[in-house]
Amino acid sequence: MLADVVTPLWRLDYEQQLSTKQQWCGEILNKFYDRKLTQSKQPKIHRIISSPVIEGYRNKDEFSVRTGADGNPKTVGFFIGKPVEGNVCCVPPTHLINVKERHKELSQIYQEFIRNSPLRACHDLHDGGYWRNLIVRSNSQNEVIAAVVVHPGGAMPDVVEKSKESLMHHFLNSGSNLKALYFQTCCQTRCASDVSPFILLYGEPYLYEELDGYKFRISPDSFFQVNPPAASLMYNAVLKMSHLNKKCTLLDLCCGTGAVSILASDYVRGSIGIEIVSQAVNDAVINAKMNSVTNCHFFCGRIEKTISKVFKEVEASPEIVIVLNPGRAGIDRAGIRAIRKIKQASRLIYISCKADSMSSMQNFHDLCNPKFDPSPAYHLTRMQPVDMFPHTNHCELIMLFQR
Ligand SMILES: C[S@@+](CC[C@H](N)C(=O)[O-])C[C@H]1O[C@@H](n2cnc3c(N)ncnc32)[C@H](O)[C@@H]1O
DSSP states (O other): OHHHHHOTTTTSOHHHHHHHHHHHHHHHHHHHHHTTOSOSSOOEEOOOBOOSOOSSOOSEEEEEEEOBTTSOSOEEEEEESOGGGTOOEEEOSTTOTTSOHHHHHHHHHHHHHHHHSSSOBOSSTTSOOOEEEEEEEEOTTOOEEEEEEEOGGGSOHHHHHHHHHHHHHHHHHTTOOOSEEEEEEOSSSOOOTTTSOOEEEEEOSOEEEEETTEEEEEOTTSOOOSSHHHHHHHHHHHHHHHTOOTTEEEEEESOTTTHHHHHHTTTSSEEEEEESOHHHHHHHHHHHHHTTOOSEEEEESOHHHHHHHHHGGGTTOSEEEEEEOOOTTOOOHHHHHHHHTOTTEEEEEEEESOTTSHHHHHHHHHHHOTTTOSSOOOEEEEEEEEOSSTTSSOOEEEEEEEO
């Protein structure tokens, strides 16, 4: 049942999965036609790029704690069922094809620990429980870091301190072989490290990953694509579609740890990245330095608020290419309006992991609708799907907009 929820395509062979996703791209394009957002020339849909790895490819998993099928309230895994129907059940990830074995082992080690702890599990934010999620991240050398998230309201401060000690001992003595263990207190659904820092309990603070000959530092809270071999193919497709040259400046919007800017650095005059998570911006700055890349600059802030200030830096640029890669929530309409006003940008690449979400569709609409802003509207010219998430319904979509 869990496999059907998390990896609903797992029963199909991989070629069938790819055709399903290719077809889905056509459905996205139909939404453009329905909204009259395409011009007379039909956008080209390229053949989907398959993932070089289709099993155990995820380099990040976030396991939750709830009641399991046997009634144990300290079960670590993913949910099946619906909260509104009151039948949510937590199932260990044992049979999930996309999760690494090392990540599964760590979820077991955490489950064993919390089951022996006198502190309660926190199932919702107001139930007085303590133990919450386990975040596990790894790189292609199979080095692993983990972060345990707790609800500070579930224990007195001295108990919190003791729990950190015992957690540390458990992971050190359980054969977990972690590169680092982090601890975070969080009383909201999710806390960015700016709100509540990830505290290093032991080990080396960062994970490093290599992509196309470049090295990337990744902090516990920073974004990095979940499937690096597929990400490398995706970035190459983005570079190819961007038609970069030494006269142009790249605006890398929602730049995370700086991958797009750094991979493009040899082909452009320079690039400016904007990202909301400060840890990711710190990583991006270090990543540029570590790879002797000197023409990338990164700024921390919301695109919507920062872009006009940052744009002053590149105003004199004769040519600007924009790569916009927000999460599934897209960006605010004000951000798209500011982007539309950048008159030197005739090419914009939107990378979306959920192109059919309402917010992504709103972004596409605002990019393409002549009435949204007096600046020239974009139109969609190419779509390149990339299968970043085999066995799931999700698909990364690179979309080229031109004007
Ligand atoms: C899907 S990731 C892409 C990161 C990067 N392009 C890459 O390939 O590694 C999206 C990033 O956008 C950031 N982000 C989301 N909304 C944002 C906004 N409104 N302003 C600035 N950054 C934002 C997130 O923190 C996240 O790091």
